[in-house]
Amino acid sequence: MxxxxxxxxxxxxxxxxxxxxxxxxxxxxxxxxxxxxxxxxxxxxxLPGLANVHSHAFHRVLRGHTHAGRGSFWTWRTRMYEVAAALDPDSYYLLARAVYGEMAMAGITAVGEFHYLHHAPDGARYNDPNAMGEALMAAAAEAGIRITLLDTLYLTSSADGRPPEGVQVRFSDGSFDAWAERVEALKPLPRALIGAAAHSVRAVPPADLAALAGRSPLHIHLSEQRAENEQCQAVHGCTPTELVRRHGILGPATTVVHATHLTKADIAALDGTGVCVCPTTERDLADGIGPARALTGLSLGSDSHAVIDLFEEARALEMDQRLATEERGHFTVAELVAAATNHAAIGWPDAGAIEPGRRADLxxxxxxxxxxxxxxxxxxxxxxxxxxxxxxxxxxxxxxxxxxxxxxxxxxxxxxxxxxxxxxxx
Incomplete structure (x- = not known):
């Protein structure tokens, strides 16, 4: 046609x-x-099709239930864990299919799904160890959009190496080798890619961060919360950005997510690494406003899906900088469109523009x-x-x-x- x-x-x-x-x-x-x-x-x-570079599909259940009252990211996380504890492959497929359908209606033609809800609630493996990831890929196919399944390594509950607690046990494979073996067995559907992610410096020990080097695309939550920075400084004597730099996982194949609380040295270290900003989630969870204008390779995500609207995310990229600086005009419209159509950040460099040879996303x-x-x-x-x-x-x-x-x-x-x-x- x-x-x-x-x-x-x-x-x-x-x-x-x-x-x-x-x-x-x-x-x-x-x-x-x-x-x-x-x-x-x-x-x-x-316009070209939009790219939602950072998604947690199961968070969509919380829309309209967690926005009132006081609290912080950490109090919100308690509610999020309640959702994580209840889903199984069948209910997750139904939820993700609906969420990806909403994304399609919002102009999103590809999603990066940051997937760490791997196993049964008690941590036991399903008969098919990849049942949850396969449910996500099937859901995206049914909704008509491409997916990059960013299968996430999650081994500890804190930067000092404490084991997973409570519902976190279903996130963990127990070791890097067990995670890698499971990921190797994933069979992607058509119009699906398998990528990798480290959940955060809280959840992946330094040696295992190093083992992820070279995987592409590779994503990691980075400096979303001040408490994360403080814990990393106390345990490792450096910022999260410096820790991941030391272990070789920065570079053009990597996208760090949020990057909200950065030092000047962190900003310099991230030059040449992609950064995904999720403004509606960051303001909904009271995370703070990051130095987006100083960063390179920007992309956008709807993260917890408090809103699924990349126009809103793109506008907020500019508007948040206005709030932080009390000045207007930080990003051109062309730069906002580029951030909203950054398919390369999730492994689809042949999308994101209306020109011959590109994927036909309109x-x-x-x-x-x-x-x-x-x-x-x-x-x-x-x-x-x-x-x-x-x-x-x-x-x-x-x-x-x-x-x-x-x-x-x-x-x-x-x-x-x-x-x-x-x-x-x-």
Whole structure:
């Protein structure tokens, strides 16, 4: 199927009446100022597919349940662990399918799933040790988006090496070798990749951090909380950034997530390493505002899914810096779009642009909603929300049509998944 965009972002510029020809899921030609002919018309502004670089699918259950009242990341984590303790492969599939369907409707065509919910609640392995990861890949396939399963190493509960506690036992394989053996047995589905992650410097001892070097893509939570920095300093005598630098896991194949509480030396050490920022989660959990403007290789994630809207994440990247500095204009619109379409951070460098040879990922954004009417199309990224997305094409397949998912009723699926989780938790 070919598509015709009334406006499209091509090479950083807005072009009009663009014919986009597709074959075998790839863009073969992009021709501005051309009639639609038999191509399907996409009205509004057409952008490349968006990349959600950091997701914990099971956190979606907590939306609308944990935002009121006082507390911190650590009090929120107690509620999150209650969800983690209840899910099994069947209920996780139902939940993830619904969450990835919501992502598709938000224009996300690829997700990096930071996956550490590996085993049964008591830590025992399922008959298929990868049942939970396979449920996530099947869920993404059903929702029509690509997935990079960032299978996560989790061995300790604190930087001083205490063993996993409580529900954390289901996160752990017991040793690096046992984790690596299980990951090696993963069989990715089509349009899925297997990557790796270290949960954090709290959860992975230094020797095992070093053993991860060379894996690609490789992700790690880094300096999300001041308490993490303080514990790392007390045990290892350095910041988390310096610890991972010493053990060789920084570089272009690595993405650190959050990077909120950094020293000047940390910022310098991260030059050339990707950084994924998750603004809505970071503000929801009262994490703080990081030095995003000083960092390189930026990407965006919805993390705990308090909101699934990469327009909101991109805007917040700029707005948070305004709050921190009391100045405007830290990022150009082009830089915000680049962060929202950074598929390379999760191993898909052939996506993220509307040009020949790239994956045919297209997102049509209405220019006549109550949010976007009258806006300059070149600044639609700063006006639109996920609710303004009308059509989404992933690898040449139409997965959202007229603001609805083509495969299933996503709102109903989310309700049913929440009900299934509550039954599991009872």
């Amino acid at each position: 070919n598509f015709h965009a009334s406006h499209a972002l091509i090479g950083g510029n807005i072009q009009r009446n663009v014919l986009i020809e597709i074959e075998d899921g790839r863009i073969t030609a992009v021709v501005p100022s051309t009639p639609a002919g038999a191509a399907m018309r996409l009205r509004g502004l057409v 997102v049509a954004v209405s220019l006549d909603s109550v949010r976007t009417a009258g806006a300059d199309p070149a600044q639609a990224m700063l006006a639109a929300t996920a609710a303004d997305i009308t059509h989404v094409v992933a690898d040449g397949r139409l997965i959202v049509d007229d603001s609805g998912h083509t495969g299933f009723d996503v709102a109903r699926a989310l309700r049913e998944a929440a009900t299934a989780w509550k039954r599991s938790a009872a």
